[in-house]
Amino acid sequence: MYQIVHGMAGVAIGSRLGSPILAFVLGIISHFVLDAIPHDSLEARDWENNGTASFVKKIALEAIIDLWILIIILLIMQEGFKIYLSYSMIAGLVGGILPDYIWGLTELFKIKNQALEKFKAWHTGVHTLIFKPIYLPLKYTAVIQIITLAVLIVLMNK
Numbered sequence: 001m002y003q004i005v006h007g008m009a010g011v012a013i014g015s016r017l018g019s020p021i022l023a024f025v026l027g028i029i030s031h032f033v034l035d036a037i038p039h040d041s042l043e044a045r046d047w048e049n050n051g052t053a054s055f056v057k058k059i060a061l062e063a064i065i066d067l068w069i070l071i072i073i074l075l076i077m078q079e080g081f082k083i084y085l086s087y088s089m090i091a092g093l094v095g096g097i098l099p100d101y102i103w104g105l106t107e108l109f110k111i112k113n114q115a116l117e118k119f120k121a122w123h124t125g126v127h128t129l130i131f132k133p134i135y136l137p138l139k140y141t142a143v144i145q146i147i148t149l150a151v152l153i154v155l156m157n158k
Ligand SMILES: [Zn+2]
Pocket: 001, 031, 035, 099, 100, 123
């Protein structure tokens, strides 16, 4: 899932908890639960793998845009709806997006060790838990991610 979805899951979890540590741990767990929902798009995969720019550069560009949209949503929440982030919400958000950053940074800096390889295999494995052909047309993955986001916003303690 995009960071927007993972981040908002962490925020929703944190909004219901008083403990930042618990929110952080549940944020990490929520990452893998959400990644099990089919969400990878064929179009994004083709764009990432073809053309002259490197795969890592394209992933980095996607991550930056994704992060900016997440930040804009958080700003709209605060400025428009007066929903301010508590420590638990921030901790949940960090836990929610952390697994993808661990993956991304190891790709970017070509870091290799056994624990990270295991983590990567597990992270990719989760993507195929519910549904085997993990890549779907964008029209489905966009709807899946938007519905998930809407559910998270409804679940948030406002
Ligand atoms: Zn992930």
